Amino acid sequence: MIHIEFLLEEPSTEAVLQILIPKMMPESATFACHVLGGKKTLLKELPNRLQGYTSWLPSNWRIIVLVDRDEEDCKRLKARLEKLCHTAGLIYLENCRWY
Numbered sequence: 625m626i627h628i629e630f631l632l633e634e635p636s637t638e639a640v641l642q643i644l645i646p647k648m649m650p651e652s653a654t655f656a657c658h659v660l661g662g663k664k665t666l667l668k669e670l671p672n673r674l675q676g677y678t679s680w681l682p683s684n685w686r687i688i689v690l691v692d693r694d695e696e697d698c699k700r701l702k703a704r705l706e707k708l709c710h711t712a713g714l715i716y717l718e719n720c721r722w723y
Contacts (some may be wrong), residue, residue: 625652625654625684626646626649626650626652626654626684626685626686627654627656627682627684627685627686627690628649628653628654628656628685628686629655629656629657629658629677629685629686629687629688629691630645630655630656630657630658630686630690631658631660631661631666631670631673631687631688631689631690632657632658632659632660632666632667632690633659633660633661633662633666633690633691633692634659634662634692635722637657637659637690638651638657638659641655641657642657650658652669660673663691663692664689667683667691667704668688668709669709670689670705671708671712673715674687674708674709674711674712674714675712675713677712678712678713678714678715679715681714686712686717691705696705
């Protein structure tokens with residue numbers, strides 16, 4: 625069984641995921657959405673949150689961070705997120721099956 629933690633910046637994203645994710649994942653999979661209150665807050669809290677996961681994250685759990693690009697350069701934003709994962713000691717996976 626897989627579990628996915630979604631770290632989000634907006635309640636509207638959570639509303640969409642609550643509808644879409646159950647249709648995309650096996651019935652045995654579980655997920656949770658955590659709205660962190662805007663892009664600025666999400667990016668500020670993300671290092672501590674990711675570091676917290678490293679101390680207890682089960683092998684069947686995945687973390688997905690969804691953040692709007694807004695006007696930011698998407699390659700810079702992606703590099704920033706990758707660096708946060710690496711610094712926290714988490715493995716960054718791209719283009720992979722998540723369940």
